[in-house]
Amino acid sequence: MSRRIAIVEDEPAIRDNYCDALRRHGYDVAAYASVDSALAAFRTRLPDLALIDIGLGDDPDAGFALTRELRALSPVLPIIFLSARDSEFDIVAGLRSGADDYLTKDASLPQLAARIAALLRRSDLAAAPAAADDVIERGALTLDVKRMSARWKGARVDLTLTEFWMVHALARHPGHVRDREQLMREANTVVDDGTITSHVKRIRRKFLALDAAFDRIATVYGVGYRWDPDA
Amino acid sequence: MRWPRVTLGIRAQLLLVLTVFAAIPFLGVAYIRELEGVLRNAQERELAGTAQAVATALHDRPRLFEAAPQWLMKGGEPPRDLVDAAVATRVMGDSGNDLAQILQGLTRTTARIRVVDREQKVIASAGTLKRMQDALPPPDFFERVMHPLYARVLDQPAEDFREEMPATISPSRREVMSALDGIASTERRAASDPRVTIVSAAYPIWVGDRVRGAVVAEETTNAVLAARNHAFERLFTLVLATLLLGSLAVTLYATWLTSRIRRLASDADTAIDAQGRLRRELAGSAARDEIGDLARGISGVLTRLSEYASYQEQMAGRLSHELRTPLAVVRSSLDNLRQTAMPADAHVYVDRAQGGIDRLAHILARMSEATRLEHAMADTVRERFDLGALVAACVDGYRVVYPRRRIEFVAPADPIAINGAPELVAQLLDKLVANAVEFSTEDPVVVTLAQAHDGLHLAVSDVGPRLPAEMHGRLFDSMVSVRKGPRDTEPHLGLGLYVARLCAQFHGATVHADDRADGRGVIVSVVFPFPGAAA
Helix, strand or coil: CCCEEEEECCCHHHHHHHHHHHHHCCCEEEEECCHHHHHHHHHHCCCCEEEEECCECCECCHHHHHHHHHHHHCCCCCEEEEECCCCHHHHHHHHHCCCCEEEECCCCHHHHHHHHHHHHHHHHHCCCCCCHHHEEEECCEEEECCCCEEEECCEEECCCHHHHHHHHHHHHCCCCEEEHHHHHHHCCCCCCHHHHHHHHHHHHHHHHHHCCCCCCEEEECCCEEEECCCC | CCCCCCCCCHHHHHHHHHHHHHHHHHHHHHHHHHHHHHHHHHHHHHHHHHHHHHHHHHCCCHHHHCCCCHHHHHCCCCCCCCCCHHHHHHHHHHHHHHHHHHHHHHCCCCCEEEEEECCCEEEEEECCCCCCCCCCCCCCHHHHHHHHHHHHHCCCCCCCCCCCCCCECCCCCHHHHHHHCCCCEEEEEECCCCCCEEEEEEEEEEECCEEEEEEEEEEECHHHHHHHHHHHHHHHHHHHHHHHHHHHHHHHHHHHHHHHHHHHHHHHHHCECCCCCECCCCCCCCCCCHHHHHHHHHHHHHHHHHHHHHHHHHHHHHHHHHHHHHHHHHHHHHHHHHCCCCCCCHHHHHHHHHHHHHHHHHHHHHHHHHHHHHHHHHCCCCEEEEHHHHHHHHHHHHHHHCCCCCEEEECCCCCCEEEECHHHHHHHHHHHHHHHHHHCCEEEEEEEEEEECCEEEEEEEEECCCCCHHHCCCCCCCCCCCCCCCCCCCCCCCCHHHHHHHHHHHCCCEEEEEECCCCCEEEEEEEECCCCCCC
16 A cells, blocks of 8 residues: 655645655655645545645745644654745744654755655654664664664654754764765755754754753864764 | 135034124114214204394393493403303393393203303303213113223213313304304304314394394203213114124024034934944934924935845845745756656756756855844854864864865964854854855965954955955945955855854954955954953
8 A cells, every 4th residue: 555645735836746756656645735625635534644835825834733733633644844945943833833854845856755755664663663783872872773763861862854864974973074065965955054053953952951961963163063972 | 716615514604694793783883873963953953042042032132231241351360160140240230130130040051151242252151061960870780891892982072171261252253253243053163172072053132133242052062972972882782792692592503403413414324334224213303393304304214225225135035035936846847857758868958957956056045044044043042162262173174174275273372262152153254264265366264363452353364366445345245246256166146254244243243354464365354342342
C-alpha cells in the first residue's frame, strides 16, 4: 500500500509540480487548495504525511491554524511546513504550531523527497526497537539514525528533522569544523547563514533544557560549527 | 553689477525696518516750529491789543504831556527794576493821577508798558520785561534726567538779562516812530543781551487830531520759547521712550521668532538619522501660526522621507519574498523535467536553467538576509565576551575560508570585554572581510582592533580601488554598491555592508568607510562605545 501524502498549497503550478514529483516517487498524493477542503478531507481520512503552505489564499497565516487543527486530529502525523517566507518568526511560529519540519520553497524536489522519506521512516520506526548498527554514540549523545531521534544522557532530545540532520552532521566527526554549506547540504535544506545560526541556537537551547551544562556545539567564527568530543 | 552678500538676521532686518520711525521726531520738529510761529503771531497781536487798549484810555488827555516827569528832570537816573506807576504819578503830581490809575492796573500784565511823548521821552512806565517765575510742578523723572540734555541743544529763555530803562526811547525804533506818525505797528528786535528777543508793539495816543505820544508795549519771547521748549522736550522724551520700548519689544519678538525658527531648523536637521529614519517629532508642530504650518510641513516631508527610507530598506526583503513563489514554480518544474525522458542535448539547457535558478535563489537569500537579521536581533540575548578573542578566532576562520589570501590581525595587548552578541559581531566582521577580500587587488587584508580615546576601533583595511567621493556616507545603505571589484563573480547587491551596519547598530557602534591615509585602498572602521558607555 502506497503512502498517502496531503499537499495543501494554493499556488496551482507548485501544487501540481509537487504532486507529479511525489507520485513519481510512488506516493499517493491528495492536493488541496484551501484550508476548508483540506480539513474536510482530513476529518474523513488522515494522510500519512501533510505538506502545508503557510500562506493560503488571502490569509498569510492560514497554515498555522490548519496545522493546529491537524495536530489535534493526530499527535503523531508528520507535518512539513512549506513557505515562501523564511523569517525567524515564521519558523518558530510554524514549529510551535506543531509542525515537524520547516522547508522554504527554495528547496529542491529531491530535498523535499528526502525529507518526506525520512519523516515517514521516523514515524514508522518510532515504536520499533532500535537496531544497534543504526546508532551512533558520542559520549553522552546517542543518535538513532534510522529513527532520527537523539538522546542526551539518556533523555530524548526533541529535534526537528533539520535539527537532527545538523546534529548528526556535527557529531559524526567530533572535533571537525562543519561549515554552513556542509550543514545545509547534510540537512537537505537551502537556507542562508543567518538561518543556520538560528537553527544551531535552537539546537543548543534544546540540549540546554535537558542539561544546563551543555557546551558541546562550539561556534567557529567565520567558518561554522564543531561538535566538541568529551574531554 | 554684483552686490556684496550681506547676511542679516531677522532681528537686524526688523530693527532696520524700525528705523522708519526715526522720521517721527523730524515731523514733530516741523510741527512744533509751526506751533511756535502761531504762538509768536498770537503774542504780537496780544501786545498790539494791549498797546491799543492803553492808548485808547489815554486819548484826549492833553495834560498828560504838559509836564515832563519830575524824576526825569531831577535825577536823570530811572529806577532800576520796576518803575512803579504810582511813583511816577507822585512825581508828576495831580496831572498824572488818571494815568497812574490806568497804569496801576496794567502792572499785572506780563508786558512792560511805557508811554512816550513826541520826543520819545518816557513819561510813564509800568511792568517789567522779566516774567514772574510761575510756580512749576515738581519735575518728574524724565524731566530731571532729560532736561539737562535738551538744554544743550535748545535755546533756553534767559530771565537774568539786564533790563534797560532809558529815559528816551531811541528814534531808531521803527514801531515807535511809526506810532508817532499815527500808525500802529509791531516789531521784533534783539535786546542788548543777545540771548533775549523782544517783541514790541506801539500805538499812537491821539489828542484831538494830533498824535501827542505813543504807548509802547514790550515783551520778551521767553514765554513762547519756554512753551516751545517744553513741547520739544515732551515730544522727544515720548518718541525716544516709544522707540526704545518699540525696539525692545521688536527685538524680543524677533528673538522669539528666530529661536523658534532656529530650533525648527536644527530639529529638521537632526530629526532624520543618516539612514533616513525619523527619530522624533519636530518641535513647534503644535503652534497655530505660520511657523507651526512650516513645522507641520517639514514634519510631513520628513515623515514621507522616512517612510520612503523604510520602504527602501524593506524593499529587498519584500521583493525576495514575492520572487520566491515563481522561483519555486521554476525550480520544481525543472526538478520534474529532469525526471522525464528528455533528448540527451536537452540536459545541457536544464543544467543551465538550474544554474540560473540557483544564482537567483542565492541572490534572493541575500536580499532577505537584512530583514531576517532585523527580526532575529529582536530576541538576541546580550552577553559579555572578549572582543579580541572573538576577532582572533574569526580571522583564523577567514584564513581557512580564503586560503589564497593573506589576512593579518593586529591584536590589542589586553583582552577587551564588551557587552553584545558575539555572533552578530562575527557576522559584521564576516561582511567587512568579505567586502575587503572581494574588492582588494593586493594582499594583505589587515584587521585591526585597538582602543582609542573615543571607543574601540575595529578596522578592516585593504589595498584596492578607492571610494568614489559622491558615495561617502551612503555605503552602508541598503542596496548600494560602489566599488568595482576585480573578481565579479558574486552579484553586488550592496547588502553586505548594510547588514554590517545593522550588526554595528545593535552594539551602539558606528561604521564608516574612508580611503586609506596612504590612498592605496579603503579602510572600514567600526567604533564601539566603551562598555561603560554602552546602553
